[in-house]
Amino acid sequence: MNYKAIVPAPISEAIGRFGLNRDLLVRLVTAIHADVPRDYDGSRRFRIRDFDRAYRYRIVLFDEHLRHVFRLAVDDTTAEGQLIVLGIRHETRPHHPPQA
Amino acid sequence: MSLLVRRCLNRSHQLEQYVETWQIDHKGAVYAGDLEELVEECLEIAPLLRRAWDRAVERLFDEGERSEKVFAGEEVIRGAISRVVRVFGISAKLIESAERAGFSIDGVGRFRDGLRDLERLEQEAENQWPPMDSQQMRDSLAAYQRGDYQSAADVLRELQGDCARTD
Numbered sequence: 026m027n028y029k030a031i032v033p034a035p036i037s038e039a040i041g042r043f044g045l046n047r048d049l050l051v052r053l054v055t056a057i058h059a060d061v062p063r064d065y066d067g068s069r070r071f072r073i074r075d076f077d078r079a080y081r082y083r084i085v086l087f088d089e090h091l092r093h094v095f096r097l098a099v100d101d102t103t104a105e106g107q108l109i110v111l112g113i114r115h116e117t118r119p120h121h122p123p124q125a
Numbered sequence: 126m127s128l129l130v131r132r133c134l135n136r137s138h139q140l141e142q143y144v145e146t147w148q149i150d151h152k153g154a155v156y157a158g159d160l161e162e163l164v165e166e167c168l169e170i171a172p173l174l175r176r177a178w179d180r181a182v183e184r185l186f187d188e189g190e191r192s193e194k195v196f197a198g199e200e201v202i203r204g205a206i207s208r209v210v211r212v213f214g215i216s217a218k219l220i221e222s223a224e225r226a227g228f229s230i231d232g233v234g235r236f237r238d239g240l241r242d243l244e245r246l247e248q249e250a251e252n253q254w255p256p257m258d259s260q261q262m263r264d265s266l267a268a269y270q271r272g273d274y275q276s277a278a279d280v281l282r283e284l285q286g287d288c289a290r291t292d
Contacts, residue, residue, distance in 0.1 A: 028276035029276055029277075029278070030278075031274050031275075031276055031277065032274060032275050032277050032278065032280050033166065033265040033266070033268040033273060033274040033278070034265075034268045034273040034274060035261060035264045035265045035268050035271045036261075036265055037275070037280065039261065042287075047272050047284075050132070050284060051281070051285065052282055054277055054280050054281045055281060058276075058277035058278050058280075058281050058282075059278040061277070064192070067192075067193050068192060068193065070193075071192075071193070071196045071197075071200075073256075073257055074256075075258070075259070076262055078257060079257075079262065080191060081192075081195070081196055081257075083192040083195065085184070085186060085187070085188040086188075087188065088264070092186045092188075094185055094186050096137055096257065098257045098262055100269075103127075103266070103269065108278075109265070109266075109269050110265070110266065111261070111262040111265040111269075111272070112257040112258055112261050112262045114255070114257065115260075116186075122177055123275065
């Protein structure tokens with residue numbers, strides 16, 4: 026089955042509040058669009074405790090100064106073929122790229 | 126599962142068993158020597174859990190680690206931490222009974238420090254890697270059900286359109 030990633034309005038708003046630069050924003054949405062469906066089979070078993078209509082997913086991105094981890098709650102039970110992002114959290118820590 | 130995570134899992138189960146069988150074997154009687162061994166075992170596992178948790182958080186941010194492995198490790202370590210906190214609690218009560226009965230148990234000071242460290246670790250795990258926001262999940266589901274959503278592909282197209290206009 027071809028799965029499609031869905032972004033409800035509260036998630037778009039939450040992403041907007043993360044304060045990411047445009048490049049990182051595009052990379053995050055690209056990962057939601059492409060990687061969430063791609064990794065579905067391997068990820069769906071990590072159900073969220075007390076909310077088992079959704080499973081957990083993680084996206085790691087780097088920019089010049091920070092490592093960003095986005096943790097997602099993805100609902101695969103409400104609509105067939107749709108992977109609905111119901112939750113997103115963003116954590117960062119300093120990233121020191123190797124010196125040239 | 127890494128060897129460190131496996132050690133945490135096995136030793137936390139083993140520690141739990143020690144406490145259970147200790148209670149059955151002694152039926153409330155206090156055997157200071159055994160209790161001291163239990164204290165030692167508790168003290169050995171606490172730093173192991175700390176190391177495993179720190180490594181789990183490091184892996185959370187590691188692009189090269191597969192999410193499945195990260196989440197599986199996190200679940201096991203969280204479970205082990207809760208189990209060991211529970212065992213520390215039971216052991217603390219056994220120590221109190223022993224002390225009331227006039228026994229002096231070696232390592233009690235270190236045990237109480239270890240208990241505090243472990244409670245701090247449990248709290249830290251909650252703060253560093255908090256659960257998903259349940260209100261956000263309910264709001265998102267409600268938004269989806271009233272049709273207030275976009276496909277990620279559409280969001281991406283919009284963003285790229287914005288980029289093109291900006292360029």
